[in-house]
Amino acid sequence: MPDAGSLRSVRLDEEAGELELIDQTLLPNRTVLLRLSDPRDIREAIYSLRVRGAPAIGIAAAYGVYLAIRRSAARDWDALAVEFRAAKGLLASARPTAVNLSWALDRMERRLDAARGRPVGEVKNALLEEAEAVRAEDEEACRAIGENGLSLLGPGWGILTHCNAGWLATSRYGTALAPLYLGAERGYGFRVFADETRPLLQGARLTAWELDRAGIDLTLICDNMASTVMKRGLVKAVLTGCDRVAANGDVANKIGTSGVAVLARHYGIPFYVLGPVSTVDLACPTGAEIPVEERPAEEVTDRWYVRRMAPEGVKVLNPAFDVTDAGLITAIVTERGIARPPYGDSLARIVQP
């Protein structure tokens, strides 16, 4: 599948004891690799969206908690566990909405607990193995999501996507963009419309960069142009990623996603959500229980402008995500299959087969 080539959004350099990240805040103008080992720096990178996208922040956190104990001088499991839990708490607090973050950290903690009482070196190896498994399984999942997603699409289709759910947001291939990479390889000739995705411009900066590098036909639009593009008949399907899928099929994803879903329903266009099973949170009954991250006002008023573009002191609302009602979602595409409404049944069957 054509994708990032040798570039990876998140990679462990085990020999150096460092996490290597592409600083996504600098794209598309500069491709800068950060090398981090301190969990405080990794937390900062997640909070500041240097690494972003639900699966990618889960992987970064899994490596982060491993690196936190890798150089520990602790002599026994109990002392190591204290350090592990401090790093876990720090990393878990970076961003609240994407469940992959806490999912990956909980998984690492289960591995730690399973190694209770074992020699320190053995515990460290077990945690390295688990973090590598989190990454490798995500790569496998993204490939399968690509295949499953492609089965819903036809050659020559116009596809609209929101935010960035490509390889930058995952271990590799992406979720919503994986079928597009696969389709490109198989000659589907998709025409992709990318919402710019205000306020942080993941669509303009990241999706446009990714798809352009892959030679996929891409047209960038402002978020408020989606209706016109749909009305002109240019869009046959919408593909988006997800940060948390509630048990009833409500989906939290980048702010603006729910508006796109409402438009898709209006114009009779299928709205597909793509994500790994690790993004489904069966413990969360509905979207109302999903915590939505609020981010600084500066991202709306200043961030991408040469000069501030709003009066000083103006009130600003900056929720980073919104929740799309399950009723607006045509299907949820996972690596284990495609869930259709009613999602209460179909998601449970896929997640707990």
Ligand code: MRU
């Ligand atoms: O704030 P971000 O850029 O981390 O938001 C990312 C999204 O909303 C993605 O669509 C989602 O995480 C899925 S990434 C495969």
